[in-house]
Amino acid sequence: MLPLSLATLDQLSQDVVRPAYDPRATTIGIVHLGVGAFHRAHQAVYVDDILGHDPQWAIAGASLRRADMRDALAPQDNLFTVAVRSGEGTQLRVIGSLRSIDVVPENPAAILARMVDPAVRIVSLTVTEKGYCHDPATGDLNTAHPDIVADLANPRAPVSAPGLIAEALRLRRAAGIVPFTVMPCDNLPSNGPTVHRIVAQYAALLDPAFGRFVETDVAFAGTMVDRIVPATSEEDIAGISEALGVTDAWPVVSEPFTQWVIEDRFPTGRPDFASVGAQMVADVEPFEKMKLRMLNGSHSTLAYLGYLAGYETVSAAMANADIEKLCRDLMTDEVIPTLDLPEADLPAYRDALIARFHNPALKHRTWQIAMDGSQKLPQRLLGTVRDRLATGASIDRLALGVAAWMRYVTGTDENGASIDVRDPLAARLKALGDTAGRDADALVKAYLGVEEIFGRDLRDNKRFSDAVKRGLAMLLEKGARATVAAYAAG
Numbered sequence: 001m002l003p004l005s006l007a008t009l010d011q012l013s014q015d016v017v018r019p020a021y022d023p024r025a026t027t028i029g030i031v032h033l034g035v036g037a038f039h040r041a042h043q044a045v046y047v048d049d050i051l052g053h054d055p056q057w058a059i060a061g062a063s064l065r066r067a068d069m070r071d072a073l074a075p076q077d078n079l080f081t082v083a084v085r086s087g088e089g090t091q092l093r094v095i096g097s098l099r100s101i102d103v104v105p106e107n108p109a110a111i112l113a114r115m116v117d118p119a120v121r122i123v124s125l126t127v128t129e130k131g132y133c134h135d136p137a138t139g140d141l142n143t144a145h146p147d148i149v150a151d152l153a154n155p156r157a158p159v160s161a162p163g164l165i166a167e168a169l170r171l172r173r174a175a176g177i178v179p180f181t182v183m184p185c186d187n188l189p190s191n192g193p194t195v196h197r198i199v200a201q202y203a204a205l206l207d208p209a210f211g212r213f214v215e216t217d218v219a220f221a222g223t224m225v226d227r228i229v230p231a232t233s234e235e236d237i238a239g240i241s242e243a244l245g246v247t248d249a250w251p252v253v254s255e256p257f258t259q260w261v262i263e264d265r266f267p268t269g270r271p272d273f274a275s276v277g278a279q280m281v282a283d284v285e286p287f288e289k290m291k292l293r294m295l296n297g298s299h300s301t302l303a304y305l306g307y308l309a310g311y312e313t314v315s316a317a318m319a320n321a322d323i324e325k326l327c328r329d330l331m332t333d334e335v336i337p338t339l340d341l342p343e344a345d346l347p348a349y350r351d352a353l354i355a356r357f358h359n360p361a362l363k364h365r366t367w368q369i370a371m372d373g374s375q376k377l378p379q380r381l382l383g384t385v386r387d388r389l390a391t392g393a394s395i396d397r398l399a400l401g402v403a404a405w406m407r408y409v410t411g412t413d414e415n416g417a418s419i420d421v422r423d424p425l426a427a428r429l430k431a432l433g434d435t436a437g438r439d440a441d442a443l444v445k446a447y448l449g450v451e452e453i454f455g456r457d458l459r460d461n462k463r464f465s466d467a468v469k470r471g472l473a474m475l476l477e478k479g480a481r482a483t484v485a486a487y488a489a490g
């Protein structure tokens with residue numbers, strides 16, 4: 001089979017949706033850092049719709065670490081397929097909005113040159129939680145992060161996201177070009193203000209006056225992004241290529257649902273995001289909080305409990321009635337009461353999430369969601385825990401989620417097999433677990449002492465530590481399935 005490319009677009013199977021415009025006739029208006037699967041199945045699709053009527057917003061992408069995505073997509077003119085899957089079948093769409101991919105470690109100057117182009121008015125990011133090089137408990141820049149240490153020593157050739165944004169803003173300022181708007185699209189709490197603070201703190205370490213400029217003269221537009229996009233498998237690549245009639249070296253697979261809520265703060269211009277289904281709002285925080293606590297909080301809980309219970313995917317875990325009930329009760333009893341979003345019908349949102357988690361056509365691995373828990377727990381579970389503790393409300397299921405994470409990061413599963421724990425703190429977490437042994441009290445004490453995750457307040461909160469201990473003791477003694485059954489019954 002021939003590869004997917006501009007030249008083979010007219011050879012695609014009849015029912016494949018293709019760009020409604022000529023990708024060669026577009027110009028770059030957005031630079032995106034972190035062109036992973038999520039970006040390609042989310043923002044790139046919205047922008048593909050925009051390019052049909054406004055060609056000035058095509059995307060120049062950058063990979064911050066690896067060259068594999070660039071190498072896969074370059075021979076296909078950066079075209080790729082989004083396969084939307086549900087119980088009803090698969091729908092294929094070829095996306096043309098990503099026009100280039102630069103690999104930052106190979107040549108930071110290339111992406112910086114694109115970021116300095118006056119036609120670029122937005123720099124967006126999906127670099128995952130850990131890509132912001134911050135302390136997840138406080139949201140401040142982690143000045144000891146190796147990438148930040150490297151960038152502060154060599155700020156003209158940055159490797160980190162804060163370093164790249166700051167250097168591009170400095171170059172624009174020196175050339176008299178207005179700043180771009182920074183638009184983070186990761187699952188961080190208050191991602192606009194948080195990333196603004198991180199970049200301003202980094203800039204201030206280079207030069208206090210530059211730090212003040214970033215603080216006052218650069219706009220950061222917060223967003224709530226939502227679409228479930230599991231990692232692409234070899235099987236997906238073969239099946240999608242077969243259905244296309246040409247080979248796509250790296251398609252992406254996603255659910256039908258998609259949502260994008262954007263804080264409308266783009267002083268130098270933006271595409272008409274609302275015309276392609278995004279919600280433009282003055283304050284995105286309530287939406288972010290709802291999504292992080294409901295969707296991602298349940299997702300992480302399902303990932304740790306589901307993995308320990310022996311389920312490979314989210315839909316397999318959800319087929320266990322106890323797990324489904326625990327997930328529903330977690331949202332109803334412990335999360336919804338902490339949210340303040342009058343516009344949204346939260347019970348309906350919950351029911352829609354449960355249906356999405358059941359999607360049998362998505363092979364979303366519990367192991368994938370379990371990754372980087374140290375970066376995810378604070379905004380997914382611990383903020384909710386704090387709000388509940390402040391009002392004296394119950395936290396049992398939230399605490400069980402935290403206990404399941406602790407059980408998981410010990411690195412050994414219920415059959416004694418080792419778990420491939422991927423986390424920036426993995427080595428430290430494993431060592432803490434090894435020292436504490438299989439004793440719930442000792443484990444909880446050791447893990448709650450990791451201040452970057454729990455802060456001091458949660459470490460010292462007896463109600464919280466008791467609830468986590470109860471969950472962890474049961475997980476260690478009875479295993480995940482029986483523990484979930486007991487919690488679901490209670």
Ligand code: CS2
Pocket residue numbers: 187225226227228229295296299300368369370376
């Ligand atoms: C997931 C998210 O991998 C994870 O941690 O919880 O990627 C989730 O699928 C998305 O946030 C859905 O919008």
